[in-house]
Amino acid sequence: MTTTELGLAEALVRLAHTVQHVFGDVSREQDLTPQQAQLLCVLIREPVGMTELTRLLHLEKSSLTGLVDRVERRGLVTRVPDDRDRRACRIALTDEGVELAHRTHEAVTNRLDARTRRLPAAARSHVLAALDALS
Amino acid sequence: MTTTELGLAEALVRLAHTVQHVFGDVSREQDLTPQQAQLLCVLIREPVGMTELTRLLHLEKSSLTGLVDRVERRGLVTRVPDDRDRRACRIALTDEGVELAHRTHEAVTNRLDARTRRLPAAARSHVLAALDALS
DNA sequence: TACCGACAGTTCGTAATACAAACTAGATTA
């Protein structure tokens, strides 16, 4: 009865793999690891605390500490003390970090758009609506 | 003139993240790392040589050696010598590996299907066609 | 046959990733 849509799950997995690959290529060109690039992109909108970051990136806090350490050591982010809570800090992009984050985000978007551009407009909006429903 | 489809690239990235998360959850439940689980799934269809695996998984051969080592140590795969080429080997699932690979593949598929099941059938086929065009 | 470049896979050294458990210090609640 539950007629499984043959291949849709597989297609999603393949797509995820493709996206991951694009992201990896772009990161390498910016001399970043994919994880570092992802962190920068998440911070574009606004500075974020460590605990919130673990939710956004699906990482344990101990893993996150090291990731932030390394990116901070490169001068791309800083730990800004939170004056409401002296235990906490928010991770903010430096000027250099903002620049690199935008470059990375734009490159990823461009390459993905280059692929979707082949699709007819109707298909794009269908996919967009469906993907929004999925995540 | 290149009217960028606003948000489609972002939606793809979010989706990739979701899929990755599902895959990570399933892997952990099977006491595998995501990379190990991915390797097992690739081998379900047929045994594959190291060089071909580097293409399928987008890994350097030196990275692959270690990955296969660890999975072989767990008794999930074996290196089968290729009798046409004594340099080469094909990586094949053991009986235990077959079982685990199927369990993993099925669990991932189930969880992704559970998400897509909310979509109307027409949307599913649109998305399927579009995703096939993208990867 | 003997040589030589190409190829399959491994080894080695290094850096990054990721986790769990234990910990510090500031916040919150009883």
Next chain:
DNA sequence: TAATCTAGTTTGTATTACGAACTGTCGGTA
């Protein structure tokens, strides 16, 4: 105030990933 919770770090370990150098085999060619 004392007990408890929370934010983030530290420590130790296994895995992931890469590049460079290496071994052994294959294939072609002189």
